[in-house]
Amino acid sequence: MGITWDAQLSVGFREIDEQHQEIFRRVDVLVGNLRRGQSKEELEKLLSFLGDYVQQHFGAEEGLMLMFHYPLIGPHRAQHRSFVEVFVELRGRLDREGASEAVTEKLASFLLAWLREHIGTADRALGSFLAESGVTERLAPAAVR
Ligand SMILES: [Fe+2]
Ligand SMILES: [Fe+2]
Numbered sequence: 001m002g003i004t005w006d007a008q009l010s011v012g013f014r015e016i017d018e019q020h021q022e023i024f025r026r027v028d029v030l031v032g033n034l035r036r037g038q039s040k041e042e043l044e045k046l047l048s049f050l051g052d053y054v055q056q057h058f059g060a061e062e063g064l065m066l067m068f069h070y071p072l073i074g075p076h077r078a079q080h081r082s083f084v085e086v087f088v089e090l091r092g093r094l095d096r097e098g099a100s101e102a103v104t105e106k107l108a109s110f111l112l113a114w115l116r117e118h119i120g121t122a123d124r125a126l127g128s129f130l131a132e133s134g135v136t137e138r139l140a141p142a143a144v145r
Helices: 014-035 040-067 073-097 101-132
Strands: none
Touching (some): 014 040
16 A cells, blocks of 8 residues: 555645655655654654644644635534544554554555645645635744654
8 A cells, every 4th residue: 555645635735745755755764764663652652743743734724724715614624633533542552552554554544545635625726715815835833843
């Protein structure tokens, strides 16, 4: 199962696309390490790193939604929140059970499926709204780095 960002996932807004690419890079590293059976400490570090970055990314998107009065902010935010809930739950399982194949594969497939689904629908809708509203990249809040 490849974990790469491709142009089909573009939402048409550079700052968001760049953050998505970074998320895919981090997920790819994490999943590679999970499958190689890396130590729990290393996995924890990667999970924190990914979790923090994703939270910042959600914050950046939600900042744009607020700034430009995006009408679908409620359901979009709810999707972000539910990602965080599942992510936290799977991190807890990994912590309790160790990186068993069951947990590892569940985490990998959740990350990939959720990202593709969310980016392809909710984030793309946001990108279209921003484009239709004439929002330029320069007006966006500072990018997450
Ligand atoms: Fe996103
Ligand atoms: Fe989003």
